[in-house]
Amino acid sequence: MDAYRVEPGTKIRLSDHDSAACSPGDRADKGARKMEKLAMALYDLQERLYAEHRHKVLIILQGMDTAGKDGTIRHVFRHMNPQGVRVACFKKPTQPEADHDYLWRVHMQTPGAGEIVIFNRSHYEDVLIQRVHRMVPKNVWSRRYDHINAFERMLAEEGTTIIKFFLHIGYAEQKKRLLERLENPDKQWKLRPEDAAERKLWPAYAKAYEAVLERTSTPWAPWYIIPADHKWYRNLVISTIMVATLKGLDIKRPKAQFDLSDFQLD
């Protein structure tokens, strides 16, 4: 688990990280038995987190197109109670969003007490797509790493636990997944005309992600580089990290809010 955590100050080359890594011992059933246990643990921890109404948890999912952000949400977070779990998708900003600074719409979606919020894409797009497509000049995007660290630090110091997952897939795996979408009529709706052009920018995105991972993995908001070519292994690793992190929060059983001896019923 710690193997996938990015230590602050580490130099990152994505090509040094094996996107197809997995645990050979779990291959037979694709980790199904372990996943079942983890899903139950996660359900239980989330119930207690919700009941205690104290901790706030923010999960950030980033990755190249087809890396499996939607699939992770579907498989890892589906068994939790939707009351207390929320997904926020950050797409092309609307006019009022674009009229504000880039953290404005993000701040509004951060978790409240007892809540787990999953960001499907995030403020990191503002140093990824915006950098790669030169939507803002370098002197603008290059200042943002510090803004982001300061923003996340404030959230953490005010009680938010932040975990950031970079879903790492290989260039060949992306092609496979795009072709799957092209050929399977049930998946064609997921293709966007820009997907092919975006794929041509892979090296530029890789470079932008390396900068994100180097500059914004902090003690208060660490990045994990998740091998994501094998979907089952991706789910297993993310679930394991989630369970360990939530267990570390020391969630207490909430108490009654008043003197129960006063409680009389007819």
Place this chain on the structure above:
Amino acid sequence: MDAYRVEPGTKIRLSDHDSAACSPGDRADKGARKMEKLAMALYDLQERLYAEHRHKVLIILQGMDTAGKDGTIRHVFRHMNPQGVRVACFKKPTQPEADHDYLWRVHMQTPGAGEIVIFNRSHYEDVLIQRVHRMVPKNVWSRRYDHINAFERMLAEEGTTIIKFFLHIGYAEQKKRLLERLENPDKQWKLRPEDAAERKLWPAYAKAYEAVLERTSTPWAPWYIIPADHKWYRNLVISTIMVATLKGLDIKRPKAQFDLSDFQLD
């Protein structure tokens, strides 16, 4: 299923509706086998609804304290994809909410295209708790049934499917559940000091609910009175109604948004 639907114009006496009703044939495994099938159907329908990005679905849950609103969310809606399903809880209005009309905060939480939103309590509290506790005078709350019908009609005519569940428990069952909370240290946090006093107002709440069911069950937003003393039966009936309603929407497989023959990959 239709047996539990309130036909517009029907006179309602809650005491005529058996809160402990259940299907004897499913008693042995508490409907577990049927529930599994329904949960899978619901998962599948919701995925397609989300992909199609056309229909909007609004579920309203109401009921006396301990009627099982939270439990219904946990059991019926947990297996759907949290991306595309959202729960909105309506508690005591905040100051900005109270500064507006009572439908203002509700309108903001209505579902968008492809989304299923579950209201845990709703604008109906504005003709329930507000009426029972005389928080507004009769000439104010009595006009609200018409507002609500007009509001829901607009939502429906603009593409929202609305299903309203009244979770019907008996007076004795409520006592059992409150005592369970009192005696089980894991559940004591759920008790509120006002629960005992609220229980004393049962007849006033029953009368207010009868008015709601009589006046706001419409062809575009029907109420269902769900026997809820048996939790497993409550879940079974709600799941059945959900599956039938979603199947009736004729959700189509979404198409690619552009000419796929233009799509070239390296």
